[in-house]
Amino acid sequence: MTETTAIAPRLTAQPSYPEDGSDAAAPRALKYVIERADRTFRGVARGGGLIVLTIMVLVGLYLTINAVQAVSAVGIVEFVTETAWSPETNRFGVAALLTGTVLIALVAIVISLPLALGMSLFITEITAGGFQRFMRSVIDLMAAVPSVVFGLWGLAFLQPAIVPFSRWLSTWFGWIPIFAVDGVDPTNPLPNTSLFTSSTFIAGLVVAMMVIPIMSSLMIESFSRAPIGEREGAYALGATRWGMIRSVVLPFGKGGVIGGTMLGLGRALGETIAIYLIISPIFDINPHILQRGANSIAAHIALRYGEANSFSMSALMAAGLALFVLTMVINFTASTVIARSRSGAESEG
């Protein structure tokens, strides 16, 4: 206590540095007594973090250990490149499943990103007051709809309704490889619509409907935190609303947009039951998204686990591990991208 009061006069009296060697001023170890509340909080927080981390590691380990039997039977290279799935004859791999999963997720993101972005901007920038609160709760409600309901809706309503659009797309844009459909004849007055059902596109569309609320709620959160000062600064320069959104809200919410998209992508990659209901599984890499036949790892596991013996179960575990790794790679890449991009949110204040 008395020392602290003495420091000030001493400093003013001796502004020069000590003349002795620099070892005289070794850094002092800073120690303090931790308050009980802080100690409790630290314990709880640390415990929570460790438990989650442990569970993640255990899941990965469990999958790996169980996958070893199947993967070692065919070799890791064949497991990654083989498209067929027949553990009984020792010919199986995730090539078709993995590409199918990624294709469905990509279709879902391509459709949902602009929709989610538009809806988030609509809710934060255009609506106000009661209607805004209503719209936000609608979004939350949409996120709570079980995916099996979306699957049923997609199967019973969306699929018949969207097939004419798929046909139109393949007729006029069939020259782009992904929109091509084998065996379709645009001049046939009685087209075979079943060629267009159960496709990657329809599955992706349904998944898009499911990920929109998740993506939107993250985007809404980040857009609505764009500082009022910068908004007003833009308006005071004579900005149009779109001009303000472009130069203030979007740069500020960039992190939320990327984060929301990644969360949506993760959900799309892991989506099971809606895809299961819609696709007709094929074990071939099918880049024609409008054409009948698609596949996904999660839906495949749901379809096959009931009839699996211990070896084919191990094969399914291996497929699950492949999905686990893919999701992890995507998420780490995403967080690196977010960390590197200069978001407006960082330099605030």
Next chain:
Amino acid sequence: MITLPFSRRQQPGRYARATDNESAAPTVQTDIILPDIDSPSGLSANGGFDVRRELFGETSAGELVADSITAWFGTHKVLDRVSLTMETGKVTALIGPSGCGKSTFLRILNRMHEMVPSASLSGEVRLDGSDLYERSQRLTWARRQVGMIFQKPNPFPAMSIYENTIAALNLTGVRANREQKDQLVEDSLRKASLWDEVKDRLEQPGGGLSGGQQQRLCIARALAVAPRVLLMDEPCSALDPTSTRRVEETIAQLRGQMTIVIVTHNMQQAARVSDECAFFLAAQNTPGVIVEHGDTGAMFNNPQDERTFDYVNGRFG
């Protein structure tokens, strides 16, 4: 008693450039006033005006008349039939205690008031005779004519200094070529007395500047659209004394080129920078009114109203 640093009576004329006026005072501004002979782009002293005229049309200072302004937030009346003429090319200071409606009044002058959902108002704001609140008037036009500087510096943090300065071009959809942009950036930053400090790092983010530099960047940003009136809402209240001085020097430089309206809580500042002064006051639970307005010298040295006398002498508020 506050005395003015120099008499406003020395002003040669109404449209006189501030530089002529300031040269009489022993300030550090001489380096800024010097013609830019060695400027990199060979910018003429008037170059910026030409770019602005090309891009935005009319750029001369305008007279702003607030006529019988009443303002509400919800049902709460904050201003009651306030009228004030802000003369062409002069600096008008709005003073008064907190909560008397100065900022609300200022925000009404460029239609920022209506951004608050519950806000409403009556009366007219005329810029050289045309009402900004006229039905046929574009909001964006009104705000471009009447620029605004805020209390807290608010440069766009994701943009570079260069982009910040000409942000208004993008925001308002005005197209300009590279040469025009360069010229506009340099001229605007020079007018805001920031050019020398940032000319070598125009590509760095605007958020990385110090508070005072950020505020001058905001001034430069506002100047880039050639406003005919510039509103300043306590522009120095978040700044240290040195930065405050620089901003005040900038205001002095801009006098004559545009009409300036400044809200300030700092009496000395009002005395230093303004030609005209208006004293706002809101008695307990009543809306704000202008108690007295007129020549700054007269307001500070010889106020007609007792409340003005008390306020400018720090007796309350």
